[in-house]
Amino acid sequence: MNLDAVGLWLGRLIMAGFAALVVAELIRYFRTALVEPLAPRAQPHDPLPWKRVLAEVLAAFAASRLLVVLACFACHWIGTGSPADFFMYFEGRLRPWDADHYLGIIERWYVTEGDPRLHIVFLPLYPALGRGLRLLTGLSPFAAALIVSNAALVGCGFVMFRLAEGEGGAALGRRAMLLTLFCPMTYFYSIPYTESLFLLLTLLAALCARRRRFALAVLLGALAANARIVGMAAAIPIYWEWLRADREAHPSRGALARALIGTLAVLPVSLGLLLYLYGNWRLFGNPLQFMVFQRENWSQNLGTLANTFRYCLNNALDYDDHLYQLGVWRPQALLIAAVPALLAWRRKRESPADVAYLLAFFYVSFAPTWLLSGPRYLSAAYALYPLLARIPARKRGFAAMLAAECALLAFMTIVGLWLGKVY
Numbered sequence: 001m002n003l004d005a006v007g008l009w010l011g012r013l014i015m016a017g018f019a020a021l022v023v024a025e026l027i028r029y030f031r032t033a034l035v036e037p038l039a040p041r042a043q044p045h046d047p048l049p050w051k052r053v054l055a056e057v058l059a060a061f062a063a064s065r066l067l068v069v070l071a072c073f074a075c076h077w078i079g080t081g082s083p084a085d086f087f088m089y090f091e092g093r094l095r096p097w098d099a100d101h102y103l104g105i106i107e108r109w110y111v112t113e114g115d116p117r118l119h120i121v122f123l124p125l126y127p128a129l130g131r132g133l134r135l136l137t138g139l140s141p142f143a144a145a146l147i148v149s150n151a152a153l154v155g156c157g158f159v160m161f162r163l164a165e166g167e168g169g170a171a172l173g174r175r176a177m178l179l180t181l182f183c184p185m186t187y188f189y190s191i192p193y194t195e196s197l198f199l200l201l202t203l204l205a206a207l208c209a210r211r212r213r214f215a216l217a218v219l220l221g222a223l224a225a226n227a228r229i230v231g232m233a234a235a236i237p238i239y240w241e242w243l244r245a246d247r248e249a250h251p252s253r254g255a256l257a258r259a260l261i262g263t264l265a266v267l268p269v270s271l272g273l274l275l276y277l278y279g280n281w282r283l284f285g286n287p288l289q290f291m292v293f294q295r296e297n298w299s300q301n302l303g304t305l306a307n308t309f310r311y312c313l314n315n316a317l318d319y320d321d322h323l324y325q326l327g328v329w330r331p332q333a334l335l336i337a338a339v340p341a342l343l344a345w346r347r348k349r350e351s352p353a354d355v356a357y358l359l360a361f362f363y364v365s366f367a368p369t370w371l372l373s374g375p376r377y378l379s380a381a382y383a384l385y386p387l388l389a390r391i392p393a394r395k396r397g398f399a400a401m402l403a404a405e406c407a408l409l410a411f412m413t414i415v416g417l418w419l420g421k422v423y
Helices: 003-035 050-080 086-093 099-108 115-121 125-137 141-181 195-210 214-227 229-249 255-284 289-298 305-318 322-349 352-366 374-378 384-389 395-418
Strands: none
Touching: 003 229, 003 255, 003 305, 003 322, 003 352, 050 086, 050 141, 050 395, 099 115, 099 125, 099 141, 115 255, 115 289, 125 141, 125 195, 125 214, 141 195, 141 384, 141 395, 195 214, 195 229, 214 229, 214 255, 229 255, 229 352, 255 289, 305 322, 305 352, 322 352, 322 374, 322 395, 352 374, 352 384
């Protein structure tokens, strides 16, 4: 049996386990939202003063960005034998792969001719903010994009702290925040990419839903869906929280009526995606034109986890560029096997809304027919960080986890940002 066949059969086993997990969680999601008796809401933990939280977030942000810069600086010095001109080279490394596409949209917006017409595959919210900042300040598209990305990353740290703090106090909030800012893929969050903005919007939507501010949660979910298509998954935790809140407010309402009303309440999350589809139609006469370009130019269609695991395993062991094996194919193959196993292990300790969100987010992100950016996509799944933060029982265990993240951040920065072998 050849490697391709082994990868396909292993992928089918993973797919079968994933499907079973989805069914079990779907039942748990609706049972806890609609049927099980509601436990008294836990008393909120005393929040730390916002100034202290912001100070901790800024310190972690500075330390994580310094690690990124130092990793690149070491590569430059080793490669050239001199520290001279590092920042000139470093600036060029901050515009890899899709970054120039986003910068082109910030500068010219969407066009219908030439290669830039393909930029319609990139959703509009992130470049719209960069373009707006550029028009207001006169900054270059590159400078405007860096400000948007890094400001959003600081916001991610702050909101992640508050979200996890509400579940487990300041200690859990601090852990989740640190894991977020030192995530191995967060060098993408400081360059012209959409991940930091997308994660911030999803975090804000989840936090507002937990605080029963549903109109704002739905608005933020719609914005997330206008930043990335998978932002539609923000409706999953919002819907669960809405159903439980409605049971508290209207205990006599029937389950079916509650589910239907909740669906209508959360449905506006789709407006962010619908606005993007409308833009496709206005420019090209086809609301799904982005899918045509993805298929024709990037070999992208929605596939299955089994097929993704098959070709990732093949390329992890038999790809002609060893650095791509290390930076793309091996991490993806590992995550396809590890994430479902992690969720199966932790599912009963986590909120049904968060587990359901992670399952949907993971499948949509990892099922494309030609996946190159799985670790980057997964890094924007907000519910992953509080889950990981709860695993170590002792401070030493968390310190080891954070140290491993730092090492991986340095490694992925070198392979991805400096050497350009990660998408």
